Amino acid sequence: MRLKLKYNMIKFENVTKIYPRNTVALEDVSFEIREKEFVSIVGKSGAGKTTLLKLLLVEEKPTRGRIFFKGKDITKIKSGKLAGFRREIGAVFQDYKLLPSKTTYENIAYALEVIGALEEEISRDVPKVLEIVGLTERANNFPPELSGGERQRAAIARALIHRPEVILADEPTGNLDPYHTLDIIRLLLKIQEMGTTVILATHNREIINSLGKRVITLEKGRVVRDEERGRFIL
Amino acid sequence: MFTSLKRIIKSGWKSFFRDRGLAAATVFILVLAISLATSLFLFRGVSQFIISLIEQKADISVYFKQEVFVPEEEILKIKDELAKIPEVKEIEYISHEEAVKKFLERYPEERSPHITRGVKETGGVLNLASLNIKAAEAAQYAAIAKFLETAPFKNLIDVDYYPRKPLIERIFSLTSTLNRAFLLFSIILAAAAILITFNTIRLAIYNSGEEIKIQRLVGASNWFIRGPFLVQGVISGVIAGLICLLIFSLMSRGLSLKIETFFPGLNIFQFFVSNFWTIVLIQFATGIFLGVVSSFLATRRYLKA
Numbered sequence: 117m118r119l120k121l122k123y124n125m126i127k128f129e130n131v132t133k134i135y136p137r138n139t140v141a142l143e144d145v146s147f148e149i150r151e152k153e154f155v156s157i158v159g160k161s162g163a164g165k166t167t168l169l170k171l172l173l174v175e176e177k178p179t180r181g182r183i184f185f186k187g188k189d190i191t192k193i194k195s196g197k198l199a200g201f202r203r204e205i206g207a208v209f210q211d212y213k214l215l216p217s218k219t220t221y222e223n224i225a226y227a228l229e230v231i232g233a234l235e236e237e238i239s240r241d242v243p244k245v246l247e248i249v250g251l252t253e254r255a256n257n258f259p260p261e262l263s264g265g266e267r268q269r270a271a272i273a274r275a276l277i278h279r280p281e282v283i284l285a286d287e288p289t290g291n292l293d294p295y296h297t298l299d300i301i302r303l304l305l306k307i308q309e310m311g312t313t314v315i316l317a318t319h320n321r322e323i324i325n326s327l328g329k330r331v332i333t334l335e336k337g338r339v340v341r342d343e344e345r346g347r348f349i350l
Numbered sequence: 351m352f353t354s355l356k357r358i359i360k361s362g363w364k365s366f367f368r369d370r371g372l373a374a375a376t377v378f379i380l381v382l383a384i385s386l387a388t389s390l391f392l393f394r395g396v397s398q399f400i401i402s403l404i405e406q407k408a409d410i411s412v413y414f415k416q417e418v419f420v421p422e423e424e425i426l427k428i429k430d431e432l433a434k435i436p437e438v439k440e441i442e443y444i445s446h447e448e449a450v451k452k453f454l455e456r457y458p459e460e461r462s463p464h465i466t467r468g469v470k471e472t473g474g475v476l477n478l479a480s481l482n483i484k485a486a487e488a489a490q491y492a493a494i495a496k497f498l499e500t501a502p503f504k505n506l507i508d509v510d511y512y513p514r515k516p517l518i519e520r521i522f523s524l525t526s527t528l529n530r531a532f533l534l535f536s537i538i539l540a541a542a543a544i545l546i547t548f549n550t551i552r553l554a555i556y557n558s559g560e561e562i563k564i565q566r567l568v569g570a571s572n573w574f575i576r577g578p579f580l581v582q583g584v585i586s587g588v589i590a591g592l593i594c595l596l597i598f599s600l601m602s603r604g605l606s607l608k609i610e611t612f613f614p615g616l617n618i619f620q621f622f623v624s625n626f627w628t629i630v631l632i633q634f635a636t637g638i639f640l641g642v643v644s645s646f647l648a649t650r651r652y653l654k655a
Contacts, residue, residue, distance in 0.1 A: 216561065227568050
């Protein structure tokens with residue numbers, strides 16, 4: 117049996133992010149994430165979780181340090197290549213960030229349209245993903261017509277439809293009740309089992325303690341703990 | 351490429367019809383801007399008609415000396431010679447018979463018996479034939495008058511220019527002022543139309559700012575995001591163009607008679623029909639140009655890296 121070695125998919129190297137008025141969001145942060153890993157980033161509000169994910173999506177640039185994605189320094193990425201880079205990542209947000217003028221089906225299909233997928237692929241894959249996330253009946257509804265849990269499932273479906281190598285989930289359960297929270301976490305675990313790297317930022321203690329996966333703890337912008345089978349300790 | 355284009359057009363089309371309130375506001379503002387452009391075009395037609403009416407009043411008349419008999423063939427030769435001068439725009443020969451006829455029409459015997467009798471008595475003796483010369487510009491009349499003073503046939507003619515010089519110059523100064531005022535008026539109105547349209551579309555797209563951010567996060571390229579907005583600009587421009595075409599067709603037909611009572615000979619509907627394709631071009635080009643450029647500029651700020 118051949119052993120396939122997992123490589124470092126993401127690497128933060130002494131990353132510091134300082135916002136105007138000297139607000140330090142991240143300070144000298146370094147860690148690595150291997151492919152197909154499930155990593156939770158935990159910390160209180162303002163600890164720097166969202167900034168860290170924004171840096172990974174190149175929504176922000178670090179003040180100092182370097183960030184590598186599949187060996188490439190994304191802090192130096194050119195604006196013309198940004199769209200192409202983001203297509204390699206699926207992102208899920210606390211506020212869902214669905215396009216309000218598009219239906220659930222169109223929101224999910226949009227992620228395939230931007231990568232230039234064929235119409236046949238779109239009409240084959242979107243119904244499948246809608247079924248996985250349990251939204252087949254809601255395909256023609258617009259986001260305002262969906263419940264919080266349904267919106268988040270639609271956002272996850274959009275994030276995974278184009279089979280990205282990494283999914284970033286920033287507080288995906290922040291607006292959900294416990295039942296839907298469990299639902300979403302199960303979905304993210306399923307995605308990781310299918311071979312996708314998942315990075316979950318949350319401050320939900322129950323979720324972290326039930327997962328038994330790697331946990332990176334942030335406090336005032338610094339990494340204070342990085343444990344393989346971590347727990348929520350603040 | 352073709353697939354992306356198809357998707358962009360489809361997305362723009364859907365967005366236009368889904369957000370009807372916004373679409374209606376954009377079309378309305380474009381209708382105003384196109385109406386302004388069309389009015390400027392029609393107004394230019396009217397002002398040129400008025401200017402040409404005024405300019406027709408200016409000319410130089412060349413009379414033939416009474417002490418020398420100048421036969422008609424000689425007059426026609428002089429006319430041909432004068433027509434060769436580049437400054438001469440138009441030259442008209444009025445024969446002695448025509449001059450007498452015109453005079454009698456203007457002063458009928460029953461109204462002014464003394465004048466008429468005088469003309470009738472001397473008409474057989476005097477040569478009333480003349481050449482009426484029109485120049486393209488006021489400044490050219492002096493050059494024509496100078497030419498006539500030094501021409502080989504100068505001993506045969508009397509030039510009626512210097513007494514009318516101030517009047518001619520006033521006419522041309524009035525028309526050039528009118529032209530300048532019209533140009534200035536057009537520039538101000540066009541700038542206002544562009545600014546109003548741009549700001550309305552910018553405000554409309556401002557509501558889509560968050561949507562554009564999401565599209566960027568999903569990995570859409572700038573053109574894939576901007577494209578549907580440009581398509582919406584084109585659709586708005588075409589619909590606004592059609593509305594304006596209908597409005598102006600009906601208005602020019604309805605107002606034509608009323609305008610003609612103020613300016614005899616000026617038929618607005620006739621002008622509209624004879625310039626139909628130019629007007630169509632102005633309306634659609636203005637609508638599409640304003641819609642597309644405003645959408646392009648308004649989305650630009652959200653697409654900066």
